[in-house]
Amino acid sequence: MTGVVLNNVVKRFGDVQVIHGVDLEIEDGEFCVFVGPSGCGKSTLLRMVAGLEETTEGKIHIGDRDVTDMDPSERGVAMVFQTYALYPHMTVAQNMGFGLKMTGHPKEVIDSKVGEASRILKLDPYLDRRPKALSGGQRQRVAIGRAIVRGPDVFLFDEPLSNLDAELRVEMRVEIARLHEEIGATMIYVTHDQTEAMTLADKIVVLRDGRIEQVGKPMDLYRDPDNKFVAGFIGSPSMNFVKGEATGGKVTVPGLAAELDLSVNLPQDGRKVEVGVRPEHIELDAAGDTHVVELTEALGGVSYAYLVAPTGERLIVEERGDYRTEKGAKVGVSYPIDKVYLFDGETEMRLR
Ligand SMILES: Nc1ncnc2c1ncn2[C@@H]1O[C@H](COP(=O)(O)OP(=O)(O)OP(=O)(O)O)[C@@H](O)[C@H]1O
Numbered sequence: 001m002t003g004v005v006l007n008n009v010v011k012r013f014g015d016v017q018v019i020h021g022v023d024l025e026i027e028d029g030e031f032c033v034f035v036g037p038s039g040c041g042k043s044t045l046l047r048m049v050a051g052l053e054e055t056t057e058g059k060i061h062i063g064d065r066d067v068t069d070m071d072p073s074e075r076g077v078a079m080v081f082q083t084y085a086l087y088p089h090m091t092v093a094q095n096m097g098f099g100l101k102m103t104g105h106p107k108e109v110i111d112s113k114v115g116e117a118s119r120i121l122k123l124d125p126y127l128d129r130r131p132k133a134l135s136g137g138q139r140q141r142v143a144i145g146r147a148i149v150r151g152p153d154v155f156l157f158d159e160p161l162s163n164l165d166a167e168l169r170v171e172m173r174v175e176i177a178r179l180h181e182e183i184g185a186t187m188i189y190v191t192h193d194q195t196e197a198m199t200l201a202d203k204i205v206v207l208r209d210g211r212i213e214q215v216g217k218p219m220d221l222y223r224d225p226d227n228k229f230v231a232g233f234i235g236s237p238s239m240n241f242v243k244g245e246a247t248g249g250k251v252t253v254p255g256l257a258a259e260l261d262l263s264v265n266l267p268q269d270g271r272k273v274e275v276g277v278r279p280e281h282i283e284l285d286a287a288g289d290t291h292v293v294e295l296t297e298a299l300g301g302v303s304y305a306y307l308v309a310p311t312g313e314r315l316i317v318e319e320r321g322d323y324r325t326e327k328g329a330k331v332g333v334s335y336p337i338d339k340v341y342l343f344d345g346e347t348e349m350r351l352r
């Protein structure tokens with residue numbers, strides 16, 4: 001069993017604490033994705049698992065081994081970075097086999113492992129080329145191949161696709177999903193990309209300022225966020241939030257025709273709340289005139305309308321197909337009651 005377990009893991013750089021007691025269990029064979037805003041500690045946490053950063057406090061286990069103080073080479077992990085860092089003077093095959101050669105493996109073993117990795121990654125036609133004669137996607141596949149030949153228990157990926165153009169990203173995303181299916185190894189993957197997180201992950205870990213906000217399956221986080229941060233972070237475009245007031249068991253939102261009669265435990269009367277609703281759940285009412293359409297965007301399959309509420313708050317509405325809403329028009333909005341999320345105005349925790 002080669003799951004990864006973090007117990008109360010802390011990281012300080014000098015006086016600055018960047019990871020604040022993280023507890024996390026990643027199961028054997030699981031695809032775990034770290035997401036969170038820039039600077040929240042995703043790379044640091046990954047590098048601590050890899051052994052590239054010392055762990056200030058706490059314990060890291062890989063399988064049943066305590067690796068907290070082990071060298072990176074002893075941990076059974078292989079890391080793939082955003083920049084592929086291939087050796088320019090070596091061929092693809094030499095690049096992939098280099099690690100094994102350095103550790104004294106015989107040529108037959110290296111050839112067979114490189115052959116296996118290049119089959120999985122469809123790199124056979126390129127084995128004799130040098131990196132400069134490859135596309136970005138092919139180079140990144142070589143970097144992944146270099147990880148595969150080492151036969152690690154755990155693969156660590158730090159934004160491996162962020163240097164690729166949009167089309168290649170999609171292609172490589174599918175390749176990585178296939179790789180995980182075929183190899184079945186535990187993988188930890190850092191990304192900024194919503195689609196990568198949602199589609200690749202068995203489990204998403206949402207980080208903020210060095211702490212875990214929520215852990216769960218992609219669609220569970222999407223449907224059932226614990227707080228406003230997770231609600232706003234998972235899903236693209238983001239969930240809309242408007243300020244409201246909880247009075248007499250109902251929620252009033254300025255500019256919204258009806259009060260919201262939500263079956264949640266509302267705080268005391270007059271308490272400030274935030275109402276969250278996803279772009280795809282807002283319904284536009286052409287007969288209304290409370291909101292102004294500031295901008296519309298037609299993307300083909302979907303369109304977005306950017307609205308300004310009477311309070312000055314901004315809302316994004318997603319519509320299927322071509323846009324029906326005109327820039328400058330006035331519209332009303334409503335949302336189905338069962339699609340509305342409610343958050344405490346102060347703590348930002350979900351009210352259920
Ligand atoms: N060697 C270091 N010395 C001091 N501070 C560091 C060091 N490395 C990272 N940090 C700080 O730790 C925090 C977390 O950085 P980290 O690189 O883990 O963030 P990240 O979530 O990967 O961000 P990004 O999405 O931009 O890659 C940041 O505030 C960063 O400035």
Ligand SMILES: [Mg+2]
Nearest residue numbers: 042043044158
């Ligand atoms: Mg990073």
